[in-house]
Each structure stands twice: as structure tokens, then as C-alpha cells.
Amino acid sequence: MREYEDSLHGLEGELMDHFPPPPRRHPLARERMNIQKSSVCSRAYFVVVMAFFHIYIINIIALLLYVHYNTGPGEQDVLLEKSASVPGPMPEHQTPSPNLSPELSFQLPRLEGIRVGHVQRVSLVPDRTHNMRTLSLKPLLFEIPGFLSVEESSVVMQLAQLKGLTHSALHTAPDSQEEQLTQDELFSLLDLNQDGLLQREEILSLSHSTDGSWLSSYNLRKIHTGLETNPSGVLSLQEFKRVSGGVLQYSGAGQGLDGNGEVRQRSTHTRLYLGEGTHHLLKSIRNRVTRVTRLPSSLVDLSEPMEVVRYEQGGHSHAHHDSSPPNPDSSCAHTHLAANHSNQVACRYLTVLMYLNSADGGGETSFPVADNRTYEEEVLGDLSQQYCDKGNLKVKPVAGTALLWYNHLSDGNGWVGELDEFSLHGDCSVTRGFKWTGRVWVNIDPDQQRQERYQRLVSWHPEEQSKRPEHGDLHQDL
Numbered sequence: 228m229r230e231y232e233d234s235l236h237g238l239e240g241e242l243m244d245h246f247p248p249p250p251r252r253h254p255l256a257r258e259r260m261n262i263q264k265s266s267v268c269s270r271a272y273f274v275v276v277m278a279f280f281h282i283y284i285i286n287i288i289a290l291l292l293y294v295h296y297n298t299g300p301g302e303q304d305v306l307l308e309k310s311a312s313v314p315g316p317m318p319e320h321q322t323p324s325p326n327l328s329p330e331l332s333f334q335l336p337r338l339e340g341i342r343v344g345h346v347q348r349v350s351l352v353p354d355r356t357h358n359m360r361t362l363s364l365k366p367l368l369f370e371i372p373g374f375l376s377v378e379e380s381s382v383v384m385q386l387a388q389l390k391g392l393t394h395s396a397l398h399t400a401p402d403s404q405e406e407q408l409t410q411d412e413l414f415s416l417l418d419l420n421q422d423g424l425l426q427r428e429e430i431l432s433l434s435h436s437t438d439g440s441w442l443s444s445y446n447l448r449k450i451h452t453g454l455e456t457n458p459s460g461v462l463s464l465q466e467f468k469r470v471s472g473g474v475l476q477y478s479g480a481g482q483g484l485d486g487n488g489e490v491r492q493r494s495t496h497t498r499l500y501l502g503e504g505t506h507h508l509l510k511s512i513r514n515r516v517t518r519v520t521r522l523p524s525s526l527v528d529l530s531e532p533m534e535v536v537r538y539e540q541g542g543h544s545h546a547h548h549d550s551s552p553p554n555p556d557s558s559c560a561h562t563h564l565a566a567n568h569s570n571q572v573a574c575r576y577l578t579v580l581m582y583l584n585s586a587d588g589g590g591e592t593s594f595p596v597a598d599n600r601t602y603e604e605e606v607l608g609d610l611s612q613q614y615c616d617k618g619n620l621k622v623k624p625v626a627g628t629a630l631l632w633y634n635h636l637s638d639g640n641g642w643v644g645e646l647d648e649f650s651l652h653g654d655c656s657v658t659r660g661f662k663w664t665g666r667v668w669v670n671i672d673p674d675q676q677r678q679e680r681y682q683r684l685v686s687w688h689p690e691e692q693s694k695r696p697e698h699g700d701l702h703q704d705l
Contacts, residue, residue, distance in 0.1 A: 333641075335522065343362065351519055362597075363620055363649075365649040366647045366650040369631045371631065374629030380583040380584065380627050380663075386535075387535035391497060392495035392497050420500060422504065424461040425463075426460070428500075428503065453467075513528065520579075529682065531668055533667045538586075543656040545653050547652070549650070550576070550635060559572065559670065562678060564681060564684055564685065573670075574670055575634050576633065576671040577668070578634060578666060579629055582663075586659070593620070593622075593654070594649070597619045624662055634650045635673070638673075
């Protein structure tokens with residue numbers, strides 16, 4: 228028996244050598260394994276979350292870059308098309324067609340201010356960009372240093388002096404409503420480039436401004452009809468006398484803004500036409516305005532001429548609005564050919580103000596209520612030296628710098644809305660030296676259908692222009 232037990236233990240030992248027992252599991256072994264699996268899941272979840280987070284950040288950066296470059300030099304002129312497609316850069320010497328198809332509707336592009344102090348880059352001339360800084364959101368106001376070079380500013384002042392400066396005065400009607408202008412006087416006033424021939428653009432350009440209040444709708448239609456029937460597309464003095472006889476009686480329409488004009492003290496002014504046949508710099512200014520505003524070129528081309536003003540020492544202008552509130556009982560001065568109202572007001576969607584020199588003292592442009600309704604009542608009417616310092620925003624004149632602001636809000640549908648009351652502005656008194664400014668207004672009628680009718684009415688045809696005689700070299704500086 229003893230031997231049998233010894234042999235049994237020997238067999239067990241051999242089996243243990245060949246088949247070792249499985250290791251004993253610790254009671255917490257399963258829990259540790261679960262913890263390891265959970266750790267692996269946590270790392271995978273973390274990687275997924277971080278990947279989505281990085282994708283989100285990359286999308287935000289891409290959106291910011293898109294907004295930046297969308298408001299930068301890549302912007303070009305916007306065509307009058309429903310698709311609002313962006314064309315390539317337009318050469319400075321090329322004038323786009325102002326024709327507007329009646330079946331097309333479009334929206335007015337509007338610059339974004341973002342915030343006060345925001346700077347965006349704009350392309351105004353080839354191979355150069357400018358910084359445009361937001362000065363105010365109410366009104367939407369921008370400052371563009373270097374809009375003109377010092378040399379270009381000097382040329383504009385010389386052109387204004389060659390044209391002739393007249394003393395600024397209130398837009399008041401004459402004592403007698405029967406006052407007559409001779410045909411020679413009217414022809415000289417309309418002949419903006421003084422080449423002895425009247426083109427369609429010259430007749431229309433003077434009628435856009437409130438200075439043309441002596442020219443009624445009937446006067447314009449009569450002269451315009453005579454121009455249309457002339458095969459050459461222009462009118463000489465003799466032809467003008469033939470088609471305009473007996474229609475030159477004074478018209479009392481267009482008494483300025485809100486019934487009274489801008490009050491200027493100690494200043495002289497003139498108007499320079501920016502269309503074809505003028506100095507190349509004036510055409511370049513028109514193109515720069517088109518590019519910076521991103522408005523359809525036809526709207527800029529058919530707006531009123533640039534006004535150049537020279538303020539003497541003590542010269543200033545009281546606070547005023549450049550445009551008028553929309554009123555169904557009145558028509559815009561620039562589109563009254565397409566309207567039946569006798570009451571005419573100025574409709575200026577935006578203003579581009581250029582400083583042509585740096586005044587030795589004073590002469591700031593003041594926006595008394597910009598971005599704030601807290602103001603003193605005096606600054607609303609009088610911007611002489613004693614009140615100018617009380618305005619909310621003042622801009623010192625620096626040669627070549629331009630200001631751009633909107634006189635109207637948007638109507639919510641991409642067109643001209645109500646008058647922006649915060650656009651109230653004026654010029655502080657010049658304390659030393661002189662101050663020169665140039666103002667370009669873009670005229671747009673709050674009535675979109677009337678604006679479209681007007682543009683169809685005054686649009687000219689390329690085949691007619693090709694028949695015109697060559698006369699653009701005469702008096703090109705004006």
C-alpha cells in the first residue's frame with residue numbers, strides 16, 4: 228500500500244510538471260481590466276473631441292479671413308444685375324455704360340463699419356491699397372488717408388481757380404419770379420468744359436444739383452428733346468438758341484435742403500464736372516468714388532458735379548444735412564425729369580469729402596451728434612468757433628484725406644431708407660490760413676422705380692456717341 232501511494236504521488240508530480248496549474252486571479256483583477264478598457268475609451272473620446280475642436284477653430288479662422296479679404300482690395304465695381312456678380316478691375320480711362328434694364332432689380336451695396344476704430348483695406352488705384360478706418364457707426368462714417376496725393380490735391384485747387392470761384396450764398400429765390408436768363412448766359416453755365424458744345428451729360432449734370440434751381444423740368448425736357456433730334460448728338464450755341472427759345476423763365480423749385488440751404492460764411496465755391504472730356508484726374512476721382520463705395524458706376528456717373536469750396540479765415544458752415552428725408556409729395560432734384568412733382572429736394576445717398584489742403588488752424592469737420600444723443604442744442608445750428616468744440620466728433624483737415632459717410636439708412640431691402648439724423652455735420656471756423664475741400668455726392672432716389680425710369684430716360688447709346696465730332700481736347704483742364 229505504501230508503495231502504491233508513493234507511485235501515485237510521483238505521477239501527480241509528473242503531471243504538474245507538464246501541466247502547471249492556472250495562475251490564481253486576484254479578486255480585483257476584473258476590475259483592473261475594466262479600468263484599463265475605460266482608460267482606452269477616454270483617450271479615444273479625447274482625440275475625437277480635440278479633432279472636432281480644431282476643425283471648429285479652423286472654420287472660424289477661415290470665416291475671419293473671408294470677411295477680411297471680402298472687404299479688402301479684392302472688391303471691384305458691382306454691376307447693376309440681379310446676380311450682383313463682381314467684375315474684374317475697370318481701367319481708369321473706361322466709362323461703364325449706365326444703361327439699366329427695366330426687368331432687372333438690384334440692391335445697393337453698403338460698407339460695414341464693424342466697430343469704431345476698425346481698419347479695412349481698399350483698392351482705389353492700380354498697384355496700391357488704402358486703409359479705411361471707421362470713425363463712427365451713427366452715422367456710418369469712414370476716414371481714408373491718402374485718397375488723393377498732395378500733388379493731386381493741388382491740381383484740383385488749380386482747376387477750381389481756372390473754372391472760377393463764386394461767393395457762397397443761401398439758396399433763396401429771387402425777388403421776382405419772372406427773372407430771365409439770357410440764352411448765352413444759360414449756354415455758358417451748361418457748357419461745363421467750355422468747349423462751345425453741349426453734350427447730354429453736361430445738361431443733365433447741372434440739373435442734378437440744387438444750384439440748377441433756375442432750370443425747371445419743362446426747361447430740361449425741351450432742351451433734352453432738341454438734343455435727341457440733333458444727328459450729331461451735341462448742341463452748338465446757335466442750335467441751343469433754336470431749341471430753347473421761350474422756355475428759360477426762372478423756376479422756384481429746389482430751395483435747398485429742408486426748405487433752407489446750407490449756410491456758409493466767408494467762402495467761395497465752384498463745381499467741376501467729373502465725366503468725359505474733363506481732366507484725367509477728375510475722371511480718376513469719379514472712378515475712386517465708384518470703387519470705394521462699391522456702387523454701380525452708372526449711379527456715380529449720373530450724380531451731380533464735384534463741389535470745390537475755399538474757406539477764408541473765419542469761414543465756416545453751420546450744421547446741416549446733405550440730403551432730405553423721403554417725402555411722397557416731392558421729387559429728387561436729380562430725377563425730376565421722371566417725376567411729376569414741382570417740389571424738388573436734394574437726394575444724396577452718401578457724401579465723399581476730400582481735404583485738399585491742411586488748414587493752418589481750425590477748419591475741422593464736426594459731427595455734433597455722432598454716436599450719441601447727448602449734445603447741447605447750440606451745436607445744432609451754429610458751428611462758429613464758440614460752439615464747434617462741443618461737437619461729439621471732430622475731424623482735422625489733412626491734405627489728401629477723404630471722409631465717406633452715408634446720409635441715409637437702409638430701408639431693409641437693399642435700397643435708400645430714412646434720413647440718418649446722426650449725419651448732421653458742419654465746418655468749424657478757420658482760425659488761420661485757408662481751407663480747401665472737394666465734395667462728391669452720389670444721388671439716389673429713395674423711390675427705386677423712379678430712379679430706374681430716370682436712368683432709362685437719360686441713358687445714352689454707344690452708336691450715337693460714335694457719331695459725335697472730336698472736340699474733347701479743347702479746355703480739357705476744366
